[in-house]
Amino acid sequence: MSTPLFIVNPRAGGGKARSFLPLGGEIRFTDGPGHATELARDGLKEGRSLIVAVGGDGTLNEVVNGFFEGNRPLNPSAELGVVGIGTGCDTIKSFRIPKDPRKAFRLLDDFEARSIDLCRVGFRDHHGEEALRYFINIAEAGLGGAVVFSTNKSTKKLGGFLTFFLGTLQAILHHRNATLELQVDGDLPRALVAANIVVGNGKYFGGGMKILPRAEFDDQLLEVLVMGDLSRLELLANLGGVYFGTHLKHPLVECFRASRVKISSTRPLLLDVDGEQPGTTPADFEILPKALKVRIPS
Numbered sequence: 001m002s003t004p005l006f007i008v009n010p011r012a013g014g015g016k017a018r019s020f021l022p023l024g025g026e027i028r029f030t031d032g033p034g035h036a037t038e039l040a041r042d043g044l045k046e047g048r049s050l051i052v053a054v055g056g057d058g059t060l061n062e063v064v065n066g067f068f069e070g071n072r073p074l075n076p077s078a079e080l081g082v083v084g085i086g087t088g089c090d091t092i093k094s095f096r097i098p099k100d101p102r103k104a105f106r107l108l109d110d111f112e113a114r115s116i117d118l119c120r121v122g123f124r125d126h127h128g129e130e131a132l133r134y135f136i137n138i139a140e141a142g143l144g145g146a147v148v149f150s151t152n153k154s155t156k157k158l159g160g161f162l163t164f165f166l167g168t169l170q171a172i173l174h175h176r177n178a179t180l181e182l183q184v185d186g187d188l189p190r191a192l193v194a195a196n197i198v199v200g201n202g203k204y205f206g207g208g209m210k211i212l213p214r215a216e217f218d219d220q221l222l223e224v225l226v227m228g229d230l231s232r233l234e235l236l237a238n239l240g241g242v243y244f245g246t247h248l249k250h251p252l253v254e255c256f257r258a259s260r261v262k263i264s265s266t267r268p269l270l271l272d273v274d275g276e277q278p279g280t281t282p283a284d285f286e287i288l289p290k291a292l293k294v295r296i297p298s
Contacts, residue, residue: 002050004081005043007036007063009055013085017054020085020101025052030059040066044074050295051078052108054101056086057137061274064118064136067292071132079113079293087163087207088275091137094202094217095296111295116217118291119201123271125279135274136292138200138212141263141281142178143227143235145270146171147206148277164207172235180265180281182226184258195235198225199261199285203245205275213245214255220289221257228252260286 004025010018021027028043030036040051040063053063060082067074083104084092097111098104118134125131140148147167181189182197198205199222203215215223230238230252241247248255261284263269268280 002046002048004050004052005039005048006052006054007039007043007059009036009059009086012055012059013087017085020054020083020105022052022105030055030062034062036062037066039063041069041074044078049075049078050081052081052083054083054085056084057088057091057275059086060084060091061133061135061137061276064274064292065134068134073291077293079295081108081111081295083108088205090204090206090208091202091274093204093208094137094215095294097296107297108295112298113293113295114218115290115293117201117220118288119199119222120286120288121199121271121273122284123279124268124282131279133273133278134288135200136294137202137274138198138205138272139274139283139285140196140198140205140272141180141265141269141283142194143171143175143196144198144205144272145277145280146175148270148272148275162207164209168206168239169236172232172239175232175235177229178265178267178269180263180269183262184224184256185260189262189264192226193229194226195230196225196227197261197263198227199223201287205272206242209242210245211242211247212255213248218290219257220287221259222261222285222287224256224258224261226254228254260284 006027009030028039036059053060083101085101120134177193177195183189212223264282
């Protein structure tokens with residue numbers, strides 16, 4: 001077995017990542033946006049069988065994208081490890097990976113390598129060009145993209161919960177619902193007005209919000225949540241319910257499963273992809289069943 005490669009974002013957790021480094025394996029530090037993808041891709045081409053992402057959800061997303069080159073997996077038998085150190089670290093909640101980095105490092109060899117589904121989205125980048133990105137947890141179009149845009153400009157020194165909570169409040173106060181078309185699994189598109197559309201594999205985002213409480217990582221389907229034409233007051237009133245997963249009871253909230261979802265809108269909507277803001281709609285989401293092996297508790 002090859003030596004594990006640990007890809008570490010040294011700025012994660014306000015610079016705390018350097019305090020939680022593994023004793024074995026090779027460590028490579030990222031030096032800016034996109035670098036974790038390059039490091040993961042290089043490691044797989046070198047023949048590494050285990051790549052471990054050490055950082056927040058953004059670092060994890062970059063590492064996941066490094067497992068692919070275009071539409072092609074570089075090594076389908078390679079495994080991904082996750083040690084969460086960052087502002088949100090929502091993905092580890094669904095995986096039930098310990099929040100304490102020391103414990104996560106210690107247990108990494110004991111975790112089971114499970115084949116999970118992966119999500120892929122085609123969209124427009126900020127230059128208006130077509131782009132492709134893989135994600136492991138959750139993506140959004142609409143309000144969620146605005147939240148991430150606001151949050152990523154902040155210092156994040158308040159920690160995950162407060163950073164995302166305040167970012168959400170700010171985004172709601174300036175948000176306008178959008179007229180869009182939603183196409184599910186090749187059916188005829190339907191027109192609607194919506195505050196936000198959430199697509200994903202995991203349950204949590206935004207520093208602990210249980211946005212997709214029914215989602216599973218290995219059911220071979222996307223979990224889709226449509227937040228309809230809610231007013232700002234309704235969004236604020238139901239914000240607490242999102243942390244407990246009770247928002248699904250609202251009559252303007254719809255939740256279902258699908259293999260493919262396409263979103264187009266009268267104006268470009270900001271996207272959130274695993275806590276990153278890579279571009280806008282139109283967006284084409286699809287599930288890739290059992291496409292990635294991840295070491296997680298059994």
